[in-house]
Amino acid sequence: MYTLNNFNVKTFLSQYWQKKPLLIRDAFPDFDNPLTPEELAGLACEESVESRIINSTNDQWQLSHGPFEASQFSKLGEKSWTLLVQSLDHWVPEIASLLNAFRFIPNWRIDDIMASFAVPGGSVGPHYDNYDVFLLQGSGTRQWRVGGNYNSSSPTLDHPDLKLLADFDTTYEWELHPGDMLYLPPQIGHWGIATSNDCITYSIGYRA
Secondary structure (H helix, E strand, O other), X not given: OOOOXXXXXXXXXXXXXXXXXXXXXXXXXOOOOOOOHHHHHHHHOOOOOOEEEEEOHHHOOEEEEOOOOHHHHOOOOOOOEEEEXXXXXXXXXXXXXXXXHHOOOOHHHEEEEEEEEEOOOOEOOOEOOOOOEEEEEEEXXXXXXXXXXXXXXXXXXXXXXXXXXXXXXXXXXXXXXXXXXXXXXXXXXXXXXXXXXXXXXXXXXXXX
């Protein structure tokens, strides 16, 4: 059973929800990560599972959609790529049980839980979302750069598939360890970069 630590629901809802970012150290103390990188890669090979790989080698951003062949992962190298697997709560009961810790937000608002596995330097780039999200560090470490408010008129890089912010200014910078969690309200710019070779982050996303 997952239970939030160092977290006051009343304070969060009144001062942070849809207002400003919040870093929660040891949100889940001694977090027991339920998935390995190999298991995530296995799910990404399944036809029914939505997955993507973002490769940012030499700042050249490339997006590939799954399902993937197992042999593809050995060709990616040891730096600057990320595997994203959507809707894990539909496939992994241990992941679905995480949602019990977030019932202070109405169930109908919850979208899904996505996992991001990345090797050092792996990232999806500077961007913003139009929804609330909790970013829970499951294993390894990830550096988060958090900026100000952005919207559809904010300049983006010229890329056919990815909406990456062209002008990103860092307001906060934190490195998250297993069990740490970051809350981000809609339209807050953020940029997560893996700083270990076993970096898995779980994104608990909400409908806009």
